[in-house]
Amino acid sequence: MAFRMGNSSTKCSGSSKNCLATGNKFSVLVVDDDPVVQRIHRVFLNRFGFETQVVGNGKEAVDLYCSGASFHLVLMDMEMPVMDGPEATRELRGMEVSSMIVGMTSRDRDSEKQAFMAAGLDDCRVKPLTADIITSLLHQLNIKYQY
Amino acid sequence: MERSQMYRQLANMRKALFDQGFLDEQFVQLEELQDDANPNFVEEIVTLFYRDSTRLIHNIEQALEKNPLDFTKLDSYMHQFKGSTTSIGAKKVTNECTQFREYCKAGNGEGCKRTFEQLKKEYALLKKKLEAYFQLARQIGPVESACRPK
Numbered sequence: 001m002a003f004r005m006g007n008s009s010t011k012c013s014g015s016s017k018n019c020l021a022t023g024n025k026f027s028v029l030v031v032d033d034d035p036v037v038q039r040i041h042r043v044f045l046n047r048f049g050f051e052t053q054v055v056g057n058g059k060e061a062v063d064l065y066c067s068g069a070s071f072h073l074v075l076m077d078m079e080m081p082v083m084d085g086p087e088a089t090r091e092l093r094g095m096e097v098s099s100m101i102v103g104m105t106s107r108d109r110d111s112e113k114q115a116f117m118a119a120g121l122d123d124c125r126v127k128p129l130t131a132d133i134i135t136s137l138l139h140q141l142n143i144k145y146q147y
Numbered sequence: 148m149e150r151s152q153m154y155r156q157l158a159n160m161r162k163a164l165f166d167q168g169f170l171d172e173q174f175v176q177l178e179e180l181q182d183d184a185n186p187n188f189v190e191e192i193v194t195l196f197y198r199d200s201t202r203l204i205h206n207i208e209q210a211l212e213k214n215p216l217d218f219t220k221l222d223s224y225m226h227q228f229k230g231s232t233t234s235i236g237a238k239k240v241t242n243e244c245t246q247f248r249e250y251c252k253a254g255n256g257e258g259c260k261r262t263f264e265q266l267k268k269e270y271a272l273l274k275k276k277l278e279a280y281f282q283l284a285r286q287i288g289p290v291e292s293a294c295r296p297k
Contacts, residue, residue: 036196036231043180043188079226106230128173128234 026141027051027070031061031088032077032104041075041129048134057081058088065097072141074101075129078116086119093120100144102137104129153287160280169273174236190281196235197274203228204267211260221259222251239269 028050030041038054045052053071055061057080074092078085089101103116103124113124123140125133164170174189181188207224210217229244243266250258 034227034230034234035199036192037234039192039195040177040180040234043185044176047180047182106226106233127230128176130173130176131179 025049025051026072026138026145027053028073028075029061029064029069029071029099030054030075031056031058031080031085032075033057033080034077037077037127044129044131044134048131048138058083058085058091061088062091062095065092065095070097071099072145073137074099076101076103076121077127078103078105078112086116089116089119089121100137100141150287153283157280157283157287160276160283164276164280168238169276171236171238173234177235190284192235193277193281196231196237200228200231200270203231204270207263211263216256216259218251218254218259222248225251237270237273240266240273243269 026049028045030038030045030052032038032041032054033056038056042052042054050073053064053069055064058076059082061074061076062083076085076089080088083091085103089103092099092101100122101120103113103121104127105113105116105124106127117124123137165174177189177192185191203224207221207228210221210224225244225247229241229248232241232244243262247259247262247266250256250262
């Protein structure tokens with residue numbers, strides 16, 4: 001299965017857990033409208049060896065997939081303008097996208113977590129992204145994509 | 148000032164920011180992302196935060212002048228703002244955001260206004276402290292990983 005992405009660096013950062021059996025790196029799409037969060041997530045994920053792409057709302061994520069791009073992991077923020085996380089997740093699953101989609105919610109929006117999961121998430125985590133969360137997601141990715 | 152003195156002063160400034168509750172663990176996560184590829188990462192993120200949040204602060208200010216207050220809108224703005232403050236580890240500012248949202252839920256306009264004034268004070272104070280911190284860090288220059296000369 002070929003994974004195509006938009007412009008992204010091919011620099012290898014050497015994280016040994018972030019490798020498929022084929023030797024390729026895991027790719028991640030960050031979907032979040034906050035520029036501060038976008039920047040932090042990009043550097044954080046690159047540090048863990050991901051090929052990272054960032055978009056600003058759910059519609060941009062859906063459009064990317066429609067254009068033929070695909071990612072191993074999608075980190076989906078819940079509240080975004082134009083198209084929010086739950087709606088984008090429903091759309092992607094409707095397109096039979098099988099990527100791991102992980103919702104990112106705020107601590108005080110816990111009650112809406114269930115509705116977000118019901119939209120088709122594989123998992124839901126509380127912001128902010130930490131090294132522990134990424135390590136745990138890498139573990140799940142290694143299990144899911146073991147060829 | 149001697150370099151080692153500057154190092155000590157920088158370390159003390161940093162410790163005070165944590166001890167006095169201005170910053171939390173999330174700031175440490177950002178520091179750990181700073182490396183040769185991103186040598187000024189923390190300062191860049193903080194600069195981005197203050198630049199980006201100006202717009203939100205302004206929106207909240209305008210919304211607080213309306214009569215009657217639209218608590219749903221206010222809460223939504225504050226939710227966005229809190230997302231950013233949490234991501235840089237701005238502990239005191241985040242606490243004020245949480246308090247503000249409590250007042251929104253309770254429909255307490257006076258509480259919102261009072262909390263917002265406090266929030267702006269904390270926001271400005273943190274900015275001042277971090278600017279001083281980064282200025283000193285820049286004076287010291289990048290931390291050399293080489294050993295002392297033989």
